[in-house]
Amino acid sequence: MSATLTIVGMAAITFFIKAIIFILGDRVAFPPLLRQALAFVPVTVLTAIIVPMILAPHGKGLELGWHNPQLVAAAVAAMVCAATRHQLATIIVGLSVFFGWQFVLYG
Incomplete structure (x- = not known):
């Protein structure tokens, strides 16, 4: 209840x-300062959701090695985003690296 x-x-x-x-x-x-601050709320919330899933995917502590497919895919996706500024390319490359890396590691 x-x-x-x-x-x-x-x-x-x-x-x-x-x-x-x-x-x-x-x-x-x-006020303009509050409007400017509120513009950062979506990015902040998304970051707060995604970063723990990348750094500790199993919830048992940080996994900062190459055995973490989420971390590897996020790093590659960040590089693609910085280089191309193309959202669809970033998503496609990130997902491809994640699933490919997971397949290589866990068969």
């Missing part, structure tokens, strides 16, 4: 916050 109430409460709070933003619309103006 406690978990259900927690989920319902979180849903209500999320709905309330989003509803306020839609109701107030353009009547609320954020």
Whole structure:
């Protein structure tokens, strides 16, 4: 019962916050510094989700060696992204390296 109430409460709070933003619309103006800071939120959240999955894929500590396919693929994808600035190429190369490296290591 406690978990259900927690989920319902979180849903209500999320709905309330989003509803306020839609109701107030353009009547609320954020200061330029806050708007600039909010622009970094998606990148920060995505980084916070992805980095632990890359560095500790099994959740038992850091795996910083070449036996970690996630780390190898992320490093190659970062290099491709820096060189080409092409999202689709980065995704394709990253996934290809990940699955290829995993196949070579674990057959």
